[in-house]
Amino acid sequence: MSAGEKQFLEDYEPEDYPSVALTVDLVVLAVTGDTLYAAFVRRGGHPFKGALALPGGFVGPDEDALDAAWRELEEETGLDLGAHRAHVEQLATYSAPKRDPRMRVVSVAHLALLATDSRTLPELDPGSDATAAHWHPVHEVLATEALAFDHREILTAALERLAGKIEYTLTAAKLLPEEFALYQLRHVYEAVWNTEKLDAGNFTRKMTGALADTGRKTSRSKGAPAALFTVRSEYLSPPMTRPPGAADR
Amino acid sequence: MSAGEKQFLEDYEPEDYPSVALTVDLVVLAVTGDTLYAAFVRRGGHPFKGALALPGGFVGPDEDALDAAWRELEEETGLDLGAHRAHVEQLATYSAPKRDPRMRVVSVAHLALLATDSRTLPELDPGSDATAAHWHPVHEVLATEALAFDHREILTAALERLAGKIEYTLTAAKLLPEEFALYQLRHVYEAVWNTEKLDAGNFTRKMTGALADTGRKTSRSKGAPAALFTVRSEYLSPPMTRPPGAADR
DNA sequence: AGTATTTATTGTCAGTATGACAATAAATAA
DNA sequence: TTATTTATTGTCATACTGACAATAAATACT
Numbered sequence: 240m241s242a243g244e245k246q247f248l249e250d251y252e253p254e255d256y257p258s259v260a261l262t263v264d265l266v267v268l269a270v271t272g273d274t275l276y277a278a279f280v281r282r283g284g285h286p287f288k289g290a291l292a293l294p295g296g297f298v299g300p301d302e303d304a305l306d307a308a309w310r311e312l313e314e315e316t317g318l319d320l321g322a323h324r325a326h327v328e329q330l331a332t333y334s335a336p337k338r339d340p341r342m343r344v345v346s347v348a349h350l351a352l353l354a355t356d357s358r359t360l361p362e363l364d365p366g367s368d369a370t371a372a373h374w375h376p377v378h379e380v381l382a383t384e385a386l387a388f389d390h391r392e393i394l395t396a397a398l399e400r401l402a403g404k405i406e407y408t409l410t411a412a413k414l415l416p417e418e419f420a421l422y423q424l425r426h427v428y429e430a431v432w433n434t435e436k437l438d439a440g441n442f443t444r445k446m447t448g449a450l451a452d453t454g455r456k457t458s459r460s461k462g463a464p465a466a467l468f469t470v471r472s473e474y475l476s477p478p479m480t481r482p483p484g485a486a487d488r
Numbered sequence: 489m490s491a492g493e494k495q496f497l498e499d500y501e502p503e504d505y506p507s508v509a510l511t512v513d514l515v516v517l518a519v520t521g522d523t524l525y526a527a528f529v530r531r532g533g534h535p536f537k538g539a540l541a542l543p544g545g546f547v548g549p550d551e552d553a554l555d556a557a558w559r560e561l562e563e564e565t566g567l568d569l570g571a572h573r574a575h576v577e578q579l580a581t582y583s584a585p586k587r588d589p590r591m592r593v594v595s596v597a598h599l600a601l602l603a604t605d606s607r608t609l610p611e612l613d614p615g616s617d618a619t620a621a622h623w624h625p626v627h628e629v630l631a632t633e634a635l636a637f638d639h640r641e642i643l644t645a646a647l648e649r650l651a652g653k654i655e656y657t658l659t660a661a662k663l664l665p666e667e668f669a670l671y672q673l674r675h676v677y678e679a680v681w682n683t684e685k686l687d688a689g690n691f692t693r694k695m696t697g698a699l700a701d702t703g704r705k706t707s708r709s710k711g712a713p714a715a716l717f718t719v720r721s722e723y724l725s726p727p728m729t730r731p732p733g734a735a736d737r
Numbered sequence: 738a739g740t741a742t743t744t745a746t747t748g749t750c751a752g753t754a755t756g757a758c759a760a761t762a763a764a765t766a767a
Numbered sequence: 768t769t770a771t772t773t774a775t776t777g778t779c780a781t782a783c784t785g786a787c788a789a790t791a792a793a794t795a796c797t
Binding site for chain 1: 505506507508509510546547548549550551552553578580581583584585592594596
């Protein structure tokens with residue numbers, strides 16, 4: 240560090256600039272069958288007492304937003320994110336001055352996708368405090384519930400992002416086990432798009448190019464067995480995703 | 489407001505939570521001919537003295553990030569953004585704890601597209617202070633210059649976002665006048681993608697569906713005159729964009 | 738056991754989009 | 768007048784799409 244640079248740092252007065260509290264909000268999604276669920280917290284205190292809210296929390300002094308999102312995800316869900324494969328990405332930042340009536344809070348919203356066997360939802364930490372998160376069907380919540388703060392806006396933005404992204408990437412596979420059958424992947428699409436049944440034949444044709452057949456088969460209760468596939472690595476949307484632990488500390 | 493809610497607000501202690509300074513950084517783009525330019529500020533002080541940096545500034549207490557981005561764009565460029573059509577959208581938020589060595593600064597990066605006649609760049613405010621912004625060819629800068637802070641990361645993210653977005657929207661038209669010829673639009677694509685000449689015939693065929701022929705023609709110095717088109721409103725990427733002034737105050 | 742049922746996968750086919758390239762048309766420059 | 772530049776339209780083989788039928792492989796029911 241040069242002398243001039245050192246001088247500069249000493250002259251710098253952080254108090255001169257407006258400061259805000261920085262938080263992360265999480266849209267945590269998982270699929271069972273063909274319904275899409277999100278994790279919500281029922282607010283116990285004001286403001287928006289009794290309303291559903293997205294889980295979230297403050298960003299620590301030595302974290303960036305993505306680290307904080309991973310940490311909050313672990314805390315709120317009580318999951319071992321090494322075992323439960325997860326995908327976390329930044330969505331957008333919400334900074335309206337009055338979005339939280341108590342103080343200036345800027346929130347970096349994140350999208351988190353949890354892998355399931357498509358039959359049971361990941362268990363959310365039961366031993367947590369009153370602000371424990373619970374699964375709710377997303378499209379039902381959007382149709383019936385009032386959400387706290389600007390969380391409806393965040394949630395719809397998250398759904399649009401995901402709906403768009405699965406059109407040109409295999410991000411949908413992040414909601415399934417490592418190996419999965421085509422009908423499972425198809426159900427994920429139907430869940431996210433909240434749509435009618437997609438044509439199974441055409442779906443198969445379009446997907447198989449990006450998938451690798453493992454040779455193994457599923458045995459469903461009825462019908463022919465389905466082949467188990469894996470996503471060919473070159474088709475996973477971001478070539479590399481930062482692992483949960485790896486911070487910059 | 490209920491009694492309980494009022495009690496809560498009084499008990500709330502903003503000082504209990506870590507606070508950060510919030511800024512916006514702008515990737516301001518414009519096209520002439522078939523080269524893409526961005527506005528940069530040459531840093532006069534430490535850190536990163538002498539390096540190119542993106543224009544930006546602090547978010548005021550009564551602004552959200554998008555308002556601040558519009559304001560900074562007006563200040564740094566000295567442009568009347570009513571006349572010069574402009575498009576501003578949020579890109580992503582950069583929050584690494586040490587991204588600014590002086591203090592904790594979290595920056596919401598924005599992408600700004602300025603309309604040109606595709607021959608001359610918008611003039612950047614000459615009567616401004618030492619931190620006046622200047623146009624530099626983007627791909628050249630990326631190949632040769634070192635950028636301050638994490639601004640290289642921001643810039644490449646901005647370019648990727650734009651390159652992807654013009655594949656499925658007519659956002660490229662935001663870099664051109666209200667009425668434009670197909671060769672102008674084609675040059676914008678070539679500039680953004682930094683690529684060889686695109687086939688004019690195929691380009692015409694693909695675009696005309698989303699464009700409206702005004703009936704008027706351009707007169708270039710050589711060659712046949714080109715028809716002037718307008719973007720059909722239903723194809724402009726976001727159905728509504730927030731106008732510069734409209735804040736929530 | 739044998740038949741119906743469910744489901745995965747492959748096949749068919751018409752409509753449409755794509756990229757490469759040629760042909761035509763309309764202007765200016767020499 | 769002719770050459771040149773550029774916009775636009777045409778051609779064509781290939782590929783993808785969506786709708787729908789046909790086949791194959793398993794289980795459920797009687």
